[in-house]
Amino acid sequence: MEFSEEIPMKGGDGIHGYANNSSLQREAIDVAKKLVNEAIAEKLDIGALVSSKTFCIADLGCSVGPNTFIAVENIIEAVKLKYQSQSPASKIPEFQVFFNDHASNDFNFLFTSLSKDREYYVVGLPGSFHCRIFPEASLHIVHASSSIHWLSRVPKEVMNKNSPAWNGGRIHYTNSADEVIRAYKAQYDEDTDRFLQARAHEVVFGGLMLLIFSSIPNGTLHSQPLENIFFHLLGSCLMDMAKKGIICEEKVDSFNIPYYVPTPEEFEAAVERNGCFSIERKENARGVFVSKNLPNAHIFASHLRAGMEGRLKQHFGGDIIDELFNLYHKKVEEMVPFMLESGKRMDLFVLLKRKADISPLVP
Numbered sequence: 157m158e159f160s161e162e163i164p165m166k167g168g169d170g171i172h173g174y175a176n177n178s179s180l181q182r183e184a185i186d187v188a189k190k191l192v193n194e195a196i197a198e199k200l201d202i203g204a205l206v207s208s209k210t211f212c213i214a215d216l217g218c219s220v221g222p223n224t225f226i227a228v229e230n231i232i233e234a235v236k237l238k239y240q241s242q243s244p245a246s247k248i249p250e251f252q253v254f255f256n257d258h259a260s261n262d263f264n265f266l267f268t269s270l271s272k273d274r275e276y277y278v279v280g281l282p283g284s285f286h287c288r289i290f291p292e293a294s295l296h297i298v299h300a301s302s303s304i305h306w307l308s309r310v311p312k313e314v315m316n317k318n319s320p321a322w323n324g325g326r327i328h329y330t331n332s333a334d335e336v337i338r339a340y341k342a343q344y345d346e347d348t349d350r351f352l353q354a355r356a357h358e359v360v361f362g363g364l365m366l367l368i369f370s371s372i373p374n375g376t377l378h379s380q381p382l383e384n385i386f387f388h389l390l391g392s393c394l395m396d397m398a399k400k401g402i403i404c405e406e407k408v409d410s411f412n413i414p415y416y417v418p419t420p421e422e423f424e425a426a427v428e429r430n431g432c433f434s435i436e437r438k439e440n441a442r443g444v445f446v447s448k449n450l451p452n453a454h455i456f457a458s459h460l461r462a463g464m465e466g467r468l469k470q471h472f473g474g475d476i477i478d479e480l481f482n483l484y485h486k487k488v489e490e491m492v493p494f495m496l497e498s499g500k501r502m503d504l505f506v507l508l509k510r511k512a513d514i515s516p517l518v519p
């Protein structure tokens with residue numbers, strides 16, 4: 157399988173890095189903490205699960221800290237509580253944590269920022285979560301936050317001038333023709349099927365998947381999710397720069413962002429097709445609007461830059477980045493009141509449990 161999209165968030169601890177620009181994603185993890193605790197307390201059957209002395213947890217699409225460390229520590233705390241309540245006489249197992257992301261992720265920075273007091277063993281695991289990356293039945297809990305809405309590639313048709321799904325002048329499906337949206341949706345289905353198929357092999361029977369990802373309520377226009385508004389604004393900045401002759405328009409036509417915000421029903425349909433997991437819980441773990449400090453244009457712009465800089469540099473070269481994000485910041489500033497009022501953001505928390513004795517369709 158060929159993957160064209162393996163550009164991670166910006167590494168290191170500089171002002172533009174993901175480590176310093178991921179508080180919006182952190183909010184989803186914080187809001188989900190209660191749901192994670194309840195999921196583990198109610199649905200993890202440690203008697204049936206742990207025959208070995210090691211409890212294995214994977215965080216898929218971990219990027220760099222601190223968010224991944226917080227998520228993993230929340231899970232370990234909840235598993236320990238579960239042992240203490242369900243089986244006080246038994247010894248709490250040792251924890252092994254696999255931090256997974258693309259090979260080009262800044263794993264060095266991740267490793268050097270690990271807490272010295274951590275209570276788990278660490279493995280860095282490079283590779284795409286759309287493939288098999290673990291041995292058969294080797295994981296007890298899989299966690300993924302703000303990562304599985306990234307597609308493995310831009311759908312080919314949207315960059316083909318002869319296709320009805322050509323997305324010229326835009327960089328995402330926001331406000332695009334139905335054919336473009338359908339092409340993105342088809343890629344999402346294919347990727348989610350692969351993701352679930354791989355995990356069906358890797359998660360032990362009775363094991364849990366704790367997934368947090370962007371979603372939109374059914375019936376919502378694709379122009380409404382906040383991320384889509386951000387991508388649309390970024391596209392309009394690139395087109396402004398093309399009109400001024402700073403970049404060429406063909407370059408904008410051939411740049412698209414592989415990111416799809418599904419409805420809960422679209423994700424559920426993939427789980428149904430797969431057949432190996434039951435949906436135990438599904439909740440909104442929305443972050444942004446429960447925050448006491450509503451994000452401002454600077455926060456929105458710096459978060460998008462941390463996520464997009466590598467991708468933009470690779471396609472347009474590094475010289476345009478500062479100018480592009482200055483322009484973007486101005487546009488976002490004008491739009492923030494509108495976005496906070498009418499933009500929709502839903503971080504969906506989904507708890508899946510691996511069904512026993514059901515083999516995945518594809519070996």
Ligand SMILES: C[S@@+](CC[C@H](N)C(=O)[O-])C[C@H]1O[C@@H](n2cnc3c(N)ncnc32)[C@H](O)[C@@H]1O
Nearest residue numbers: 164181217218219223257258284285301303306
């Ligand atoms: C927005 S970050 C989320 C990081 C962290 N989970 C959090 O909640 O802050 C998304 C991460 O997913 C990773 N990612 C996207 N697609 C991936 C794939 N197919 N396999 C592994 N990692 C992937 C990206 O490289 C990026 O580091």
